[in-house]
Amino acid sequence: MLQAAVLLAVCLLIGFIALAICAWVVISGQLFTMDGLSIIAISLTVGAFFVGGFVWSVHTGEVREILNQLRSGKKESAAMSDSAGEGKG
Numbered sequence: 001m002l003q004a005a006v007l008l009a010v011c012l013l014i015g016f017i018a019l020a021i022c023a024w025v026v027i028s029g030q031l032f033t034m035d036g037l038s039i040i041a042i043s044l045t046v047g048a049f050f051v052g053g054f055v056w057s058v059h060t061g062e063v064r065e066i067l068n069q070l071r072s073g074k075k076e077s078a079a080m081s082d083s084a085g086e087g088k089g
Contacts, residue, residue, distance in 0.1 A: 001066060001069045001070070001073075004062065004066055005066050005070065008053075008054055008057055008062075008063065008066070011050040011051065011053050011054045012050075012051070012054055014046065014047070014050040015047045015050045015051035015054065018043040018044065018046045018047030018050070019043075019047055021039065021043040022039075022040055022043050022044060022047075025039050025040055025043075
């Protein structure tokens with residue numbers, strides 16, 4: 001569960017970095033050069049690949065399952081710490 005959550009977070013991070021690279025190329029004025037067009041094409045392809053994986057996980061419900069498991073894990077750990085505290089007293 002934690003491994004899948006980290007994987008999805010890394011996918012989003014790489015996707016946002018790719019979009020930031022595209023924005024940097026446009027802002028710096030290198031959009032209409034061969035280097036700029038190549039960087040835009042490559043970063044949009046990489047970004048689409050990684051963000052597409054995250055979007056597919058949202059579509060299939062994997063993200064919802066991960067979030068539910070993380071929430072239930074926090075509730076269970078809080079309940080276990082409360083019951084452990086009662087046993088000492």
